[in-house]
Amino acid sequence: MNGTGEKNLQNAKRWLRLAFAQLDRRFRRATAGWEPEKIYLNIAGVSMRVDCYVNELVDPIRQQLAYCCQDGDDGDHEILLNIWNEQLAPYVAIPEWACHSNHLRTIVEYSEPHWAFQRLIAHDRERRIGYLLNPVRSAMEVFVRGHILVKSIYLALLEDNRSLFHAAAIGWKNRGALICGRGGRGKSTLAISGMIGGFQYVSDDYLILEKNANGLCAYPIYSIVTLAEEMQAKLPPLWGDYLYPNYNGKKDVIKISARHDFFAPRLPIVVGIFPEVRTGEKPAIEAMHPGRAITQAVHSTIVQTQFQELPKQVRRLSSLLRSLPFYRFYVGECLEENVAVLRKFLEKQNVPAE
Numbered sequence: 115m116n117g118t119g120e121k122n123l124q125n126a127k128r129w130l131r132l133a134f135a136q137l138d139r140r141f142r143r144a145t146a147g148w149e150p151e152k153i154y155l156n157i158a159g160v161s162m163r164v165d166c167y168v169n170e171l172v173d174p175i176r177q178q179l180a181y182c183c184q185d186g187d188d189g190d191h192e193i194l195l196n197i198w199n200e201q202l203a204p205y206v207a208i209p210e211w212a213c214h215s216n217h218l219r220t221i222v223e224y225s226e227p228h229w230a231f232q233r234l235i236a237h238d239r240e241r242r243i244g245y246l247l248n249p250v251r252s253a254m255e256v257f258v259r260g261h262i263l264v265k266s267i268y269l270a271l272l273e274d275n276r277s278l279f280h281a282a283a284i285g286w287k288n289r290g291a292l293i294c295g296r297g298g299r300g301k302s303t304l305a306i307s308g309m310i311g312g313f314q315y316v317s318d319d320y321l322i323l324e325k326n327a328n329g330l331c332a333y334p335i336y337s338i339v340t341l342a343e344e345m346q347a348k349l350p351p352l353w354g355d356y357l358y359p360n361y362n363g364k365k366d367v368i369k370i371s372a373r374h375d376f377f378a379p380r381l382p383i384v385v386g387i388f389p390e391v392r393t394g395e396k397p398a399i400e401a402m403h404p405g406r407a408i409t410q411a412v413h414s415t416i417v418q419t420q421f422q423e424l425p426k427q428v429r430r431l432s433s434l435l436r437s438l439p440f441y442r443f444y445v446g447e448c449l450e451e452n453v454a455v456l457r458k459f460l461e462k463q464n465v466p467a468e
Contacts (some may be wrong), residue, residue: 130358134238137245143232144459145198145286150272155185158322158333159232161270163191164263167198171262177357178262180337180371195244195263203238237269260367261336263321276324277431280418281411283332283381284308284314287419288459290316290332290381292323292438293389294411300389302365303345304452309370310353314378320418323383325434329466330383339375340365348449386411386440387456397446397455407440408432 118434150165150213157179166172176183224305234247243442270280282293282305293301302318309315319340322333342365354368386407387399411429441459445452 117394122223129238130238134236134241137234137236138243140147140197140245141245144200145196151187151194152186154191155182156184156268156277156301157182157323158271159337160193161191162193163188164195164197167196168248168250171197171248174262177369177371178203178336178338180369181334181374181377190263193242193244195246195266195270196249196397197246199250200247231409234266235328237266242270248397257310260340261338264320265419267335271322274430275326275434277323277434278335278415278419279323279332279411279431279434280319280415281321281332282318283298283321283383285314285316285378285383286457288378288382288465289313289460289463290314290378290383290412291456291460292332292383292386292406293331293448294386294414294440295388295390296410296414298419299392301446302341303348303449304389304443304445304456306339306341306351306353307449308453308456309373310350310458311450313376313453313457314371314381315376316378316381323434329334330434332381332383333379337369337371339368339370341368342366383438383461384440384463384466385441386435387443388440389443389445393443393447395444397452398444398457399441399459400444402440402442404438404440408435411435 117301145348147169148167150167151169152177153164153166153172155164164175166175234245236246237244237351244266246263265276270276282301283290284293284305285291288397305315305318314334316334317336320335322335323333324333339354346366346368355372357367357369359366372433372442386404387407388407389408410437412428416428443456
């Protein structure tokens with residue numbers, strides 16, 4: 115790094131420290147005299163304590179992240195996340211270049227004009243403390259927003275070899291398939307029908323990817339799935355419990371805590387697949403150009419997390435997927451047949467080293 119770059123980095127760090135000091139004072143004033151509900155999580159082997167001052171969020175957090183919930187004590191966590199509620203999000207005086215530096219990805223102000231409020235999501239990497247100012251008027255709002263804490267988890271666990279990813283994942287005998295693609299392409303349907311068919315399960319929508327010397331692994335986060343009514347009609351009854359119907363006008367939120375026995379706490383990923391529905395044809399799998407596949411998978415994650423497409427972050431996400439073979443999976447109308455084809459395909463893959 116040249117002298118100018120080092121100076122900019124130090125200036126960014128200085129502004130961030132000031133911004134977080136201001137934010138911390140605001141948080142402490144807003145929560146003075148209140149006792150939080152403490153929720154202990156373990157996500158991808160990282161322990162996190164959530165101090166939640168918003169009553170409407172406590173049950174949704176415990177329901178949606180049930181698999182990651184655990185017993186804990188005040189000193190038993192690596193990351194702390196503070197959640198509180200105010201009428202208006204605070205304005206943090208910090209230059210744009212410091213917020214979005216290629217060297218630092220620590221703070222973001224996120225606005226949702228549709229709901230006529232602002233949320234502020236920030237993570238202090240030096241102190242490993244996250245802040246989520248999350249105005250909530252009712253529990254219904256929480257479900258309408260979909261998966262809870264996505265952006266806070268994304269910032270808290272972000273490392274060069276690890277990131278939250280928008281994808282599904284299931285596996286057969288520790289041979290995992292990362293199921294990629296934009297919404298409506300059949301990720302959830304394939305993942306859920308696979309779990310019902312005896313596959314190891316990680317996620318239908320969001321997960322943690324981590325890369326080490328032995329390869330790529332996926333970790334579960336959520337104990338909910340979102341699925342359209344027409345797809346639910348094709349699945350066996352009583353495979354999950356409704357939390358909230360039709361949360362975005364398209365899909366229902368369904369709790370699958372009763373199927374935690376199918377969850378894989380850590381699943382080695384051996385292939386990436388992009389499902390594509392072909393009506394009236396038999397399911398088939400064919401090789402896909404890896405560059406195009408990685409571009410689509412990274413773009414999907416960037417869009418879903420709604421963070422700026424920083425070159426460094428794009429490179430980080432791309433590096434996680436590099437060397438992974440990708441395939442196009444043409445799925446048919448019969449869910450059981452799709453699962454059988456995927457099972458046979460995964461059985462031919464090499465078992466990754468532990």
